[in-house]
Amino acid sequence: MGLVVQLSYFVASVLFILGLKAMSSPVTARKGVMWAGVGMVLAVLATFAHPKVGMDNLILMLIALGIGGAFAWYTALKVQMTEMPQMVAVYNGLGGGAAGGIAAVALLQGASSEGSVAASLGAEATTLGLIGAAIGSVAFAGSMIAWAKLDERLKRSTLTANHQQWNIGLAIATVVLALWVFNAGSGLPILLFFAAALALGVFVTVPIGGADMPVVISLLNALTGLAVGFKGFLLGNPALIIAGTVVGAAGMLLTYLMAKAMNRSLVHILFSGFSAAPAAAEAETEGEMKEVGTADGAYMMGYSDRVIIVPGYGLAVAQAQHKLWEMVELLQRLDVDVKFAIHPVAGRMPGHMNVLLAEAGVPYDMIFDMDEINEEFEDTDTVLIIGANDVVNPAAREDESSPIYGMPILNVDHADQVLVVKRGRGSGFSGVENKLFFRDNTRMVFGDAQKVVAEMVQTVKGM
């Protein structure tokens, strides 16, 4: 490899790591992604000067870069913030597909030369290539299914009655076919190997429930990183090894943190659907829901000293976050201390709600994590809950028979009064009845979040 190319890859690797590091603070995050972007451009430009790259395929390369780049640029600018999780899934899947393609070409080249694939590529490179290819294919197929499920294009959660057996069978088939490829001298086993790995990705992802999907996307993201790292070994390219492995390790940790925040173990998510959770014991509810009008709700907040708002995904579905921020600004003018409390799984993946609030113009220093704010509910006059349910259900703390028992929740019931904006009387995503709604100090406002908040804005304006 030429010295200039090598140095460019080195600088790109440094920029990737520094970029990820800078993303650890909201102040420097934007700089971080720009550094990583510079690294990417540098690495791509240097590759044109790569001694192995022949001129014959240069035009093909430019066309592919152009089409892929333009397609992604267009879709990325168009996507709504609420659709971000499935978009990340798509781009992740494409990366996994690219990793699979790299391995396919290397294996085909090995198969078409004299002797077995392993003999022409070397045992080490073949093994790494096969592992990377399997991981990349699973990530590609899995990400596409994740996208289809989150985009509500795919509703079913079973393909067969015996998913577990199919998963195990396909996993074994992938390994066996990989061994065949290792010793083979033709293209057929390679084709079958990829087919098995892709099917495995589909079968593993289909039964996973929508609520667990963010964790799965994060896991697939980490897997793609690993696959890219293995491709780096195969091609002897340190930029791929470093960038891929850093993402793989970071992604694994992020996946673990997400699963922990949701009180779910990774094994549980992957090997049993949400439906397999024990049926909810019918919780006895005491008292009844006390409904109030939007004006009363607005007065409750307007006459409070301290208000904490707990937004859930329902807020974003109703597109009410802009109106909500308008109301918060009006409340601040009345000298009400307003804060936002975000549960780790608010929105559709950790941090998603922060993005949605940021889009509406809410400054990030008004937004607090569960751990930061949970103590403060005791000194709070009014808590406003919009579009959230399970994350404020005290059953997670008190009722051992509840399927959500043990999940960390926001202690909203410690506040003096609780105001809940809800679309209807139904239960939350998990299907668990929420006792909070029946408590003496809870008031319910039923209606579309955007309409309710808009009416509250009018009332607060008049105060």
Add this chain to the structure above:
Amino acid sequence: MIEVTGIVALYVFMLAAVAGYEVITRVPVILHTPLMSGSNFIHGIVVVGAMVTLGVAETPVEQAIGFIAVLLGAANAVGGYVVTERMLEMFKSSKKEDG
């Protein structure tokens, strides 16, 4: 020039894994979504590997697969960058607004 293969590659792998782990432990929850998207962008580096693969492709089948790999890799990198940048652009501090 040192070739990154064998045991050297293993060291690189180990150190990169530690770096990835350390980098993320200091990220606040509010940045998790942009971070997932940002790390998704970074593994778009796969486009470089795809370019090398297409560059050495000889048969039409290899060229076709290489072409698709470059296309997918480029989409991964560009899409990942644009959505991450769009998200981070929106994060504002109230102190900045006041000042």
